[in-house]
Amino acid sequence: MSISDHQVKQSVNITDINVIDDLISRIEKIKPQGDMYISFSESAEEIALLFHSEDPIQRIEIIQGGFKTPSTSFNIKNEREQALYKDIVALLNR
Numbered sequence: 001m002s003i004s005d006h007q008v009k010q011s012v013n014i015t016d017i018n019v020i021d022d023l024i025s026r027i028e029k030i031k032p033q034g035d036m037y038i039s040f041s042e043s044a045e046e047i048a049l050l051f052h053s054e055d056p057i058q059r060i061e062i063i064q065g066g067f068k069t070p071s072t073s074f075n076i077k078n079e080r081e082q083a084l085y086k087d088i089v090a091l092l093n094r
Helices: 017-027 079-092
Strands: 045-051 058-063
Touching (some): 017 045
Antiparallel strands (some): 045 058
16 A cells, blocks of 8 residues: 555555455456546555466556556446455455
C-alpha cells in the first residue's frame, strides 16, 4: 500500500493457496473494460497486488478503492468490488 510518493507503507506476503485462489476468482469477475477514466491526485491511496507463479508476475492495481482494469479505466463502484477491496484491506491489516 502506498500514498502519493509510491513508497511502500505496508507489505504482506500471502502464501495460503485458498486465500490466493479466492482473490483470483473474485478479481476475474471484474469487468475488464472499465466504464470511466479517472484522474487521481498525488495523495491517492494505491494498493498493488503482485501474484507470483511460474508465469510473469501479474500486477493488479487498486487506486482509491477502485480496481484498475486491463483497459486502464475503472468500473463504476459496485458492491462486488467494494467487498473485495474491504477484504484486501483486512488482509493488509492482519
